[in-house]
Amino acid sequence: MHLRRLWLTDFRGYHEADVTFAPGLTAVVGPNGQGKTNLLEAVGYLATLGSFRGAPNDALIRAGADRAIVRAEGEREGRQLLLEAEISANGRNRAQLNRQPLRRARDLLGALRVTAFSPDDLTLVKGSPGDRRGYLDETLVALHPKHDQLRSDLDRILRQRGALLKQSGGRLNAEVELTLDVFDAKLTTAGEALARARQELVVDLEPILGTAYDRVARTSAEVRAIYQPPWLADGLAAALLAARKDDLRRGVSTVGPHRDELELVLSGLPARTHASQGEQRSLALALRLAAHEVVTRRTDTPPVLLLDDVFSELDPERSAALLDSLPEGQTVLSTASALPEGAVPGTVLRVREGVVTEG
Ligand SMILES: Nc1ncnc2c1ncn2[C@@H]1O[C@H](COP(=O)(O)OP(=O)(O)OP(=O)(O)O)[C@@H](O)[C@H]1O
Ligand SMILES: [Mg+2]
Incomplete structure (x- = not known):
């Protein structure tokens, strides 16, 4: 528009x-x-x-x-x-x-x-994994509002699951187990859908990100964007089950799309810890410009x-x-x-x- x-x-x-x-x-x-x-x-x-x-x-x-x-x-x-x-x-x-x-x-x-870039976007590179997940999810919402529903469903399930883990006081009885089974099935459906959408997005973003970075930084550097949740290969259901004991003990959900990282690698080194201030600024802007281009291509406007x-x-x-x-x-x-x-x-x-x- x-x-x-x-x-x-x-x-x-x-x-x-x-x-x-x-x-x-x-x-x-x-x-x-x-x-x-x-x-x-x-x-x-x-x-x-x-x-x-x-x-x-x-x-x-x-x-x-x-x-x-x-x-x-x-x-x-x-x-x-x-x-x-x-x-x-x-x-x-x-x-x-x-x-x-x-x-x-x-x-x-x-x-x-809209695609919005602000100086705060330096956190996309320097900040926590949550900042980068937020970037991916916002871009997915711009691509299709259905992703907003998916994201809020997932937040809700994670809140409920977290409350149950805390309430249980680290003990696994039949009732807790039954409720966890229900939550985990829901978490698996929503979580895998979101992770797949993020993964497809990153595949589209990566080459454009490289071009955008070169344009902004006036250089030619290799930029890699990698989103590979450790749990994706065997599926979220299996990973949740494997982590159940640990989750109960700690009272939090330790595995899932709410913990995943989008790794940014500039010239072979992790951008968050190794890139210079100027490189990080250029990369942050390039991330926004790349998202802008992906949304333009996929939505035709x-x-x-x-x-x-x-x-x-x-x-x-x-x-x-x-x-x-x-x-x-x-x-x-x-x-x-x-x-x-x-x-x-x-x-x-x-x-x-x-x-x-x-x-
Ligand atoms: N809810 C609010 N009610 C009244 N004033 C507000 C409110 N929120 C922000 N402001 C005022 O709006 C002013 C302008 O803010 P804005 O961030 O748009 O400035 P700016 O022109 O972008 O400045 P800069 O060049 O420093 O970035 C601030 O002085 C702030 O106090
Ligand atoms: Mg301002």
Whole structure:
């Protein structure tokens, strides 16, 4: 979907805002702390119903207000779309599509897709395995909203299983065993489905990641992305059974897709522990650009690319190279510094104290 216009009410520092985007590149500029990231975050919210900064929904509502509204108008395959989401302090969030209230806010997923990059994404390389699993799962949700259901089913089963393990106090009686059998069957179905989806995704991502990295870092390096859950060969059912005693003793589920790692290897060395700061930044951006390309290819439409503060991550030469090779489709980028030379955005939005002006 191509975004044309965005309206905000009481979102973050914005009281009211009405913003128009270019079909190609929109640059959001202004000094620190004025609301640039907030604007990108609002677009991201309509796509994922969450904050790409990982902020809780409450933080998105303007201090003192009791709800925030994000509305956007756009076009997909020649058809007009109007998306609206309301974020409430009481947690009851609502959404509308073309003025029709949706039964669940989550039904909005899939209407708009975004790829968001922010400086926090360094955690994709430096952070814990959970950060990298999150990256894969978000990309899967962008590919198909059914993965959101799968992910929440899995979370629920793991919570129930964890509660049972703790309650049992490490003792295995017939009742605990019976309940674990039921949970493990469910965990196996959902867990194997998610792991297979992640694995297929990584197979698609790996070669694109290499190209994207070379483009961003202006080098030629071998990048490998490996997702090989240790349990996949014999199946999750067998692995859960083998780990049962250990799980009971420790009171946690020690095996499954919630423990898996996506290994990133740069020029033969683990990127998390060996890559330089600059290499890690380039790799983080390349991960987002690669996901963007996979989603574009598989869905036939490029997501809206949100690049928050991207030039603070790159030197001038790499910034210019990135601008030269932006993927097709719409890009919204924010920057507190000057735009690199040669940048010709279709629209420049200036943000100051929560007020956006064009030009
Ligand atoms: N819920 C909220 N209510 C009111 N103000 C908020 C809320 N959340 C954030 N803000 C304010 O929004 C302001 C702008 O934040 P934002 O992160 O968009 O700035 P920015 O322009 O991206 O700055 P930088 O260049 O430093 O990244 C901050 O000063 C913050 O205090
Ligand atoms: Mg910012």
